[in-house]
Amino acid sequence: MKKGVAITGMGIVSAIGNSVEENLQALLTSKSGLAVSKHLQTRHKNNIKVGEVGFTNAEIAQQLQLSEDNNFTRTSLLGCLAAKQALEQARINDISTYRTGLISATTVGGMDMTENYWKQFETNPEVQKYISSHHAGDSTEKIATVLGITGYVTTISTACSSAANAIMLGARLIKAGKLDRVVVGGTDALSKFTINGFKSLMILSETNCTPFDANRNGLNLGEAAAYLVLESDEVVAAQNKSVLAYVSGYGNANDAFHQTASSKTGEGAYLAMKKALKIAGLNPSAIDYVNAHGTATQNNDLSESEALQRIFKEEIPDFSSTKAFTGHTLAAAGAVEAVFSVLALQQNSVFANLGFRTPMPETGLTPVTQLQKKKLKHVQSNSFGFGGNCSSLIFSKA
Amino acid sequence: MKTCYIHSVVSISAQDSFAEDGVISEIQEHADYKISAIHPQYRDFISLSQLRRMSPAVKMGVAASKKALMEAKLDQPDAIITGSGLGCMADTETFLNTLIKNDEQFLTPTAFIQSTHNTVAGQIALGLKCKAYNTTYAHGSISFESALIDAQLQIEAGEANNILVGGVDELGSEFVDYVHLVEQKQTQPIQVSLSEGATFCVLSSEKKEGAVAVLKAVETHSKIAEKNIVSEMQAFLKRNKVDASEIDAVILGINGDAFDVYYQNIEEVFPKTDLLLYKKYIGEYFTASAFAFWMGTQLIEGETLPKDFYIHKSDSKPYKNVLLYNQFKGSQHSFILLTQQ
Numbered sequence: 001m002k003k004g005v006a007i008t009g010m011g012i013v014s015a016i017g018n019s020v021e022e023n024l025q026a027l028l029t030s031k032s033g034l035a036v037s038k039h040l041q042t043r044h045k046n047n048i049k050v051g052e053v054g055f056t057n058a059e060i061a062q063q064l065q066l067s068e069d070n071n072f073t074r075t076s077l078l079g080c081l082a083a084k085q086a087l088e089q090a091r092i093n094d095i096s097t098y099r100t101g102l103i104s105a106t107t108v109g110g111m112d113m114t115e116n117y118w119k120q121f122e123t124n125p126e127v128q129k130y131i132s133s134h135h136a137g138d139s140t141e142k143i144a145t146v147l148g149i150t151g152y153v154t155t156i157s158t159a160c161s162s163a164a165n166a167i168m169l170g171a172r173l174i175k176a177g178k179l180d181r182v183v184v185g186g187t188d189a190l191s192k193f194t195i196n197g198f199k200s201l202m203i204l205s206e207t208n209c210t211p212f213d214a215n216r217n218g219l220n221l222g223e224a225a226a227y228l229v230l231e232s233d234e235v236v237a238a239q240n241k242s243v244l245a246y247v248s249g250y251g252n253a254n255d256a257f258h259q260t261a262s263s264k265t266g267e268g269a270y271l272a273m274k275k276a277l278k279i280a281g282l283n284p285s286a287i288d289y290v291n292a293h294g295t296a297t298q299n300n301d302l303s304e305s306e307a308l309q310r311i312f313k314e315e316i317p318d319f320s321s322t323k324a325f326t327g328h329t330l331a332a333a334g335a336v337e338a339v340f341s342v343l344a345l346q347q348n349s350v351f352a353n354l355g356f357r358t359p360m361p362e363t364g365l366t367p368v369t370q371l372q373k374k375k376l377k378h379v380q381s382n383s384f385g386f387g388g389n390c391s392s393l394i395f396s397k398a
Numbered sequence: 399m400k401t402c403y404i405h406s407v408v409s410i411s412a413q414d415s416f417a418e419d420g421v422i423s424e425i426q427e428h429a430d431y432k433i434s435a436i437h438p439q440y441r442d443f444i445s446l447s448q449l450r451r452m453s454p455a456v457k458m459g460v461a462a463s464k465k466a467l468m469e470a471k472l473d474q475p476d477a478i479i480t481g482s483g484l485g486c487m488a489d490t491e492t493f494l495n496t497l498i499k500n501d502e503q504f505l506t507p508t509a510f511i512q513s514t515h516n517t518v519a520g521q522i523a524l525g526l527k528c529k530a531y532n533t534t535y536a537h538g539s540i541s542f543e544s545a546l547i548d549a550q551l552q553i554e555a556g557e558a559n560n561i562l563v564g565g566v567d568e569l570g571s572e573f574v575d576y577v578h579l580v581e582q583k584q585t586q587p588i589q590v591s592l593s594e595g596a597t598f599c600v601l602s603s604e605k606k607e608g609a610v611a612v613l614k615a616v617e618t619h620s621k622i623a624e625k626n627i628v629s630e631m632q633a634f635l636k637r638n639k640v641d642a643s644e645i646d647a648v649i650l651g652i653n654g655d656a657f658d659v660y661y662q663n664i665e666e667v668f669p670k671t672d673l674l675l676y677k678k679y680i681g682e683y684f685t686a687s688a689f690a691f692w693m694g695t696q697l698i699e700g701e702t703l704p705k706d707f708y709i710h711k712s713d714s715k716p717y718k719n720v721l722l723y724n725q726f727k728g729s730q731h732s733f734i735l736l737t738q739q
Contacts, residue, residue, distance in 0.1 A: 118494055
């Protein structure tokens with residue numbers, strides 16, 4: 001087994017809380033954050049449950065001390081909040097001491113503003129400031145500015161596996177000695193664009209989602225931002241940093257089956273998990289808990305279950321999806337669940353797969369349905385997305 | 399650390415760069431504020447049934463990737479990495495407009511499905527049945543360079559031997575007008591057309607006959623103050639053990655806006671070196687700098703580029719080291735160093 005890359009800070013804002021501590025309390029008390037949306041104005045508002053962050057845009061702008069005429073989208077605002085928390089926990093005051101990068105993931109970018117002002121862009125000068133904030137990279141640039149990062153800054157957009165790929169890239173850059181320190185994660189705000197997109201695919205649940213249940217009826221969307229600080233062994237040693245956990249394994253593969261649907265055999269998921277185990281130098285039996293992608297769509301949960309059975313055979317480790325807490329937070333999901341995986345290791349806790357009642361007949365698998373305390377050494381976290389993009393990460397105890 | 403060889407580069411642009419012989423025979427002058435790429439006969443690369451569903455970005459990406467693989471004589475890459483600043487803008491516009499027009503009702507998913515940034519890389523993987531590493535960068539004008547950095551990291555570390563890398567952006571039909579509108583309000587706006595294109599290449603750990611060049615180094619910086627641009631460029635060259643006097647050509651992302659001052663600073667360092675520009679002829683888009691990557695490899699291969707591209711040209715001599723520099727609005731700076739095999 002190899003040690004991996006050190007995680008020294010984490011930050012998160014999600015439907016279950018605006019800090020790591022608040023998220024942890026909700027996870028430990030099995031309290032879902034799904035509800036009718038308060039901020040997002042959509043026709044479907046009263047017919048769906050979403051995982052919405054409590055703060056309004058104005059409240060976040062105030063916390064970040066932004067000027068009145070700022071053009072921060074909600075994606076940027078959420079991202080800045082979470083990334084700042086991560087730096088604070090890592091006790092980083094002077095960003096320029098080491099070669100520091102930022103890799104952020106997003107799918108919607110500035111869509112939350114674009115969709116509101118699309119038909120006003122031509123005529124209303126007041127909203128034209130949101131034209132340049134539409135593209136995905138804008139949110140990342142804003143986070144970099146708030147954090148003071150000026151060097152290597154980039155954005156990954158591989159749909160729902162985006163943040164997992166950001167974490168993977170960050171770990172690779174540290175290992176290769178290209179950076180000393182890197183902030184990795186993702187951010188996505190709720191938008192009418194994605195709500196209607198998933199609704200048109202008929203995979204949006206009207207009630208709280210029930211991952212891995214035989215009668216699951218789709219996903220809830222959520223918004224969130226989560227970031228981790230990864231640091232090289234040299235920086236950790238030089239600054240005598242406390243390490244929260246290690247990124248020990250990562251894998252990325254493509255299902256190459258369909259633009260949106262996952263293959264029945266979960267080929268991409270299987271390959272990604274297998275690669276991650278290989279990088280970590282672990283046998284499947286060493287995994288104590290799998291934080292599954294588990295979106296609660298018919299297709300994903302069956303495909304992922306098949307992949308779990310192919311990797312772990314008869315000895316499937318404890319597994320759960322935390323999507324019923326936060327909703328599916330798209331590009332941020334991989335980072336949200338990375339934070340949850342580290343918390344699981346720290347707390348020696350497997351978080352509940354809320355809403356589960358009946359195993360699906362095809363696999364008979366039952367996730368962990370109530371908070372379970374047990375010694376954890378290695379946690380595997382899956383994220384899969386449109387375009388066949390499948391990624392898997394392994395986190396190991398510090 | 400392994401060397402990163404470039405086995406092929408192809409480019410679809412507003413010039414005839416995707417021609418059979420890969421040489422631009424005649425420069426097309428563009429006057430409109432937005433221009434389309436010269437789209438090739440896609441049916442030479444893609445079946446008609448698939449073509450009907452594809453947006454320009456996907457068509458350009460799939461066709462360019464096929465030609466890049468063909469020229470590199472490669473069937474299956476070990477990784478597919480793309481960059482796209484705006485992703486699939488046409489389908490994004492379609493879905494958004496229908497959503498607004500129908501007040502969030504009666505929507506079909508096709509445009510939504512195809513609107514994500516990773517659609518191009520996903521479609522390429524699907525077409526090749528390629529289950530390898532697959533990712534997409536969407537970071538403004540360094541989207542392509544981010545893909546290059548990832549690929550070079552994999553090759554240097556021995557994680558992959560052959561990687562398909564590409565940069566693609568499509569014009570769309572509406573957002574580009576809004577971009578133009580606000581641009582015109584700037585004191586010194588962009589002077590070239592807004593545009594689209596796709597550049598794909600195969601990077602490899604293998605030295606081989608017919609390889610077009612070596613990707614020596616690629617670096618990106620989110621922010622560089624104007625006063626520091628020359629020292630940052632010098633530091634980049636020094637890290638790669640090349641002196642400014644050894645650079646045979648510099649290709650600059652000049653687009654006529656107020657931030658061209660960054661390029662002027664660089665030009666002053668190279669009074670006798672060949673200097674080239676391209677956005678005047680292929681337009682500006684987030685992955686336009688990938689076209690400079692194509693130009694650089696053309697020079698190193700000994701191909702002739704139209705004289706229009708030259709700001710300054712000295713006596714002909716072989717090009718051994720070519721430096722590319724691009725930035726957008728004073729942010730997202732990239733340096734690329736290409737050398738002879």
